[in-house]
Amino acid sequence: MKSGILNLVLKRLATTVVTLLIVLFAVFFATSMLPGDTASILLGQAATPEAVAGLREAMHLNDPAILRFLRWLFGLLHGDLGTSYANEMPVAKLIGGRFVNTMELAGITTLLSVPLALTLGITAAMLRGSIYDRTVTILSIGIISVPEFMVATLAVLVFAVYLRWLPALSSVNEAHSLTDLVRIYAMPVITLTFVISAQMIRMTRAAVIETLSTPYVEMALLKGASRSRMVLKHALPNALGPIVNAVALSLSYLVGGVIIVETIFNYPGIAKLMVDAVATRDLPLIQSCAMIFCLGYLLLITAADIIAIMSNPRLR
Amino acid sequence: MTDKITNWTSADDAMVENAIRRGASRRELLKMLLAGGAAFAASSMVLGRATNAVAATPVSGGTFKAAGWSSSTADTLDPAKASLSTDYVRCCSLYNRLTFLDKDGVTQMELAESFDSKDAKTWTVKLRKGVTFHDGKDLTADDVVFSMKRHLDPTVGSKVAKIAAQMTGFKAVDKSTVEITLADPNADLPTILALHHFMIVQDGTTDFSKGNGTGAFVLQTFEPGVRSVVTKNKNYWKSGKPHLDSFEFIAISDDSARVNALLSGDINFAASINPRSMKLLDSQQGFELSKTTSGNYTDLNIRLDMDPGKKADFVAGMKYLVNREQIVKSALRGLGEVGNDQPVSPANVFHNPDVKPKAFDPDKAKFHFQKVGLLGQSIPVVASDAATSSIDMAVIIQAAGAEIGMKLDVQRVPSDGYWDNYWLKAPIHFGNINPRPTPDILFSLLYASNAPWNESQYKSPKFDKLLVEARGLLDQAKRKEIYGQMQSMVSEEAGTIIPAYISNVDALSSKVKGLEANPLGGMMGYAMAEYLWLEA
Amino acid sequence: MSNLVEVRNLRIEATTDAGRVVDIIKGVSLDIADGEIIALIGESGSGKTTVALSLMGHARPGCRITGGAINVNGKDMAALSEKERAKLRGTDIAYVPQSAAASFNPASTIMEQVIEVTRIHKLMPPEQARKRAVELFRALSLPDPDGIGARYPHQVSGGQLQRLSAAMALIGDPKLVIFDEPTTALDVTTQIDVLKAFKSVMRAGGIAGVYVSHDLAVVAQIADRIVVLKGGEVQETGTTAQILSGAQHPYTRELLAAFEPKPRQAQAEASANQLLRIDNVTAGYGAVREDGLPLIRAVNSVSLVVEKGRNLGVIGESGCGKSTLARVIAGIHPAAAGDIVFDGKELQRAAGNRSQDQLREMQIVFQYADTALNPAKPVEDIIARPLAFYHRLDRQARSKRVDELLDMVRLPKTLRYRHPSELSGGQKQRVNFARALAANPKLIICDEITSALDTVVASAVIELLKELQRELGLSYIFISHDLSVVEAICDDIMVMYNGERVEQITPDKVNAATHPYSKLLFSSVPKLDPTWLDGLVRDPELVSQYGHR
């Protein structure tokens, strides 16, 4: 049985590499179309022709873009992410701290939103058709329909400005004690939980409802099982596949899609770094960030598939 | 608190006094001031001055946290490469310049003890004694020569390479004297060297991420695009300074997020707040606004060498179409002063108040446009967020044009790459000019026939002759007279319309003291860290 | 209270899509004495499963028990609350599902599910429950009774699962067990073992039972009394002997009639030309080995001949390769080896490379009409498509031809605007057949087309096939696992086992089959005589070699 999972993981790794290459080439093609280059943007108003030429020389931007991309790719094999054009610092150092921040925010949000969404989804499915079920559905539709920067700005205004309970900014480097940590992460985590859990609730509810209509659940009923036992013991294990998939999709949003939350809370994450990189046409930085987003997405999808397989003995 | 406010009359003063006596609330006061037409909104400023006239003595200690408005991975501690406010603030806290401009725009000595020259061509600079770098090494003439020479090396990519080009020779006469020779005489050299880019770095420095300078603070941490923290330089050569123990500077690009951060107490200082957030700040207690008219302006350039700028009537018509009061009121929310289409701002000693701008007169504009048959055609006007408030100005002019049947098509383009692709190139486009200490720099940079940034391609041999003549003059009165005449020429003949000088407004908590205006820009010309202190 | 179960004019209603409320059970009354096994007989849609489930106080989604009393073991299920009913389920009354494969939770082991009833109702500690389960496995003659509990449902065969579901029902020592058509999905040989196991266990425990089925022969072996249902009403009740010998109600008589072997008219003798000949064709699935043959060989060098106007029957149990053979001939699943000659011409192996005429002359009809007819299209479009595709008929000609075809398959013209989901099983299969006829084929391959139908409807469809053969001179390849159907229509019968052709005989020599497997197969078909099952003696060596243990 174990070989089942092993060759799935290997097959999945192969596709990950292929997908990663496709993404990197697509991003390279897009960035090479961007007008202007790092030198002219850095010089801004002082960009006289000879100043730009001098700086390009200093940053060795003169050799063709495809060559620079391949050199970056080659460096990648040795684990070297190249040096940023804008400030000559190694990309790894630039990304390092921010990657940890993004992972921390994503981690905490996951710990909060996934259990919340699953319980709401499952209980809504169990009490299908009741008032509780309809309120959960209406609420999740409502939350999905509000733009996230509205949610974030409202949260800041209410909690930070008027009530002064929580800081408006998430200056992560001042978190010494646990209470600091909670205070600093409270707002961005609440906003993100709002944004991603709505979708998970809807998916979980649909998956559980579908498994509730299967013959083996009816069999459990005919064995005298209570409603909760039917859902938890029989419906949920078989609904795990689609649920885990929905969770993976929502979590992949946490890596790259949170640019707006990062902007409003001034949270130094990778999404904002990518925006800066595009603004300064910093090729190695753009490629590294794109790689991280792609890897994050693919790892989550693979994990989802593995969990789905583990939960279903027929595939194991 | 700016005490040098150009259009503040004693009548306004009396009005405020009795208002306070009647117990007028802050909101009523603001309404009264706005209604009264005084183009001056920051009532708290006035309140600040009227109530605690006697400034408290400075208190030392405390950590000060401020937020600028833009940062990216391109942040740097190399003064030559500094490109925006975030870099200037950090450089000012870590390094010193030979000279600096005080709140009245007068050049004061800093690292230099004296500047003297007979013919304004070769200058001898005496350095101050007993000044050490953070790493303990003494300041010598070699450091100054190295700091000046590197601007000429193209691989450094210095922002002031063009201005430095006129300094042809640097020589360290002895350990504490430097001799600078210029290509041609320029009486403004001491003022030029007050620019932030001419900060003095240690001889031979290549890695600027250490921030090793002679400034009031020593670098603790620097993460480009995120934050920087500097701590008090114990053996700073200016005795008794700085008052603060540590100073953290971050950047929050979203305007409302920056204001909210200030209101929630996360930061003590929010630089350059958006006029729209003014109302919010006004309704909160414990916060002040500091307004400085520094000479920064956004201008509408009509290239005289391209269609439709070629037709003089079109330019004249456009000058009548610009409703300057409405721009100051709506686009700048009252935080600015009406401009007269010439670059020298009221904050500059050489400002010529007699040059009057063309009044807003749509009918005259219509007459001019009809004369050249341009009425009804769609004329593209390029604007972008890169030039502050240019979009709001464009929309106001567009609306005014629509009234008289003039179709101005406002094209908003993304800010990155704006200076490279649209500025100086599009037939009609907006620009934004940062403050410069001297009219000579402004005119030679923007209006001379061979000026690198001649936005409207204004070519006038008479103007060029006056420029060179004024540059070498040491007699200040004569220079003021010539510069006044040049200002009226530019206002009349050039294709650049400067509707208003933008005031820079910073918001700060009431506990922050010691902030003064400065012609070089907001945050006391970016050098506030050295002078501020925090009340208990 | 002499009777264990007393049902007095039970009424159940259901709400349809448009919110219309319809009575599906109209006043049913029946009694079950202690230890007595009664059978509920009727075609699908007659309400027999609904009545059986109502004994446990359960109504499927959309249905509601609206009237009558259901006294089981002294308690009226209709009046109890859901909680109280749940207490009785599994202890007083237990249920054996129709398709055991779908009723086992794929994600947990068999033992866990079997002893779940004891854990829900806390009847006994888990250890004791496991021991009890293993005893039941042994009683139901399951292979490896100690080890089977640890396996997952997908690792066990259909027949074994069915017996495991019986163990699951019996573990709680119920007073009454409901069998809901437990053997319909099974092959004939496995059905025998399952029925034997049920009968012995029920008799040993003296447990009362309700056996729901549409197969009179199977019911005759196990039930003491029979209740015949149609349209939600009881048509007739009586002891098994009474019903089998002298049934009064016309519907019951019809059920019995479907079992008599039909007299076979003399068929055209082996006429000269062969319509179809295939020579040692091999096909299968999985990786192709170096000798060009697939890893798993479902069809193993089979040869057969079909003469013009005569029918070939292919009979075998599930997994014997008969469906794969049908798909190979039709070109859906290209053969790995061997050649196919149709109407004198060599056929390409894959349908894609065959000429349009070759494709037209050979049509295939599938078992499940639900998946064989496109639910989104009305009947007339489904039938008209081959006319437009093959014969390029214009609109009027097509519409006229569709009417003719509907007549041919004895369907009312008004049906043409309906969608497949609005037709009954029999009607759908007739439309399926009409589509095949639209191509004016020479050969029609029928892959288990009657297996999903009730006996009465199935025999009607067989009659239709015979008539069409006479009128149009068609020939069929008729594939089924049901001997009686194959006997009724085919001229030659080919028996398949494990992908190979074991024997070819004519229908009249069925009882004198030579190959041991054919003998076992033919002897396993239940007869109407109630003593048949008990009297059946089977050579154990044969059973072990060929039966699905």
Added chain:
Amino acid sequence: MTMTRAAASGRSFLGHSYNLVGVIASLVILAWTLIAIFAPYIIPHSIGDIVDDDYFGPMRQGLWLGSDYLGRDMLSRVLMGARYTVGISLAAVAISCFSGVVLGMIAAVTGGWLDTCLSRFLDAMNSIPSKLFGLVVVAAVGSSIPVLILTLAVIYIPGAYRFARALAVNINTMDFMTVARVRGESTIYLIGSEILPNIIRPVLADFGLRFVFIVLLLSGLSFLGLGLQPPLADWGALVRENIGGLPFAAPAVIVPSLAIASLTISVNLLIDNLPKKIRDRDA
């Protein structure tokens, strides 16, 4: 995602059963679409005019929805905003769903290498976060309405593709597909006449959901300054530029957010309560 119909009474019309929630939702959507179509003719002021001397003015006679941060009439800007939000989103979702579904069906029917490489490629596209993809495209070619529509469409094609392909693969295993294939039908016929009618209903539901996501992404892009050029503004841009008015609940920021919410909520509700075909005519 079926919601039980017990809540609303079922009326039948044209062979479909409707319910109250679904009808209300479709009325709201209809209203916004009509406004989007007739906006230029019904707005009191042109969207560029500055009509109020104060900014963030309250709702009052003449300025029914107050004024925005520059003093322009909010009512006309919201009405014109409807034209952009509904128009752009509708165009984008139409393109993305059309191409996604067609590609999905082709991949399901042809299978083999085309299916794998199409899935691989579109899966890769899915991994690039949508807002950053928008950023790169707008930075490259500037932000105009066609560019916005295409960018939004391309971002959501992979999602529509995966959804349609899953459905089509299911239908593909059905026997009526085998019968049609054996008959020698062409791929186009298989897709157009056999598969499409069966998956059209779930595809419509997905269409609605994607419309909601696109409206939100459009307002997200406006937040990042990548949306429409001034003075044009879709609802997202209206909320963005008037966010300063949020602290004192200026109508200028409340009204466009309510507009967005009303549109997206009603589309969601409509999806859950699509009219069901009546299928109980028993044989």
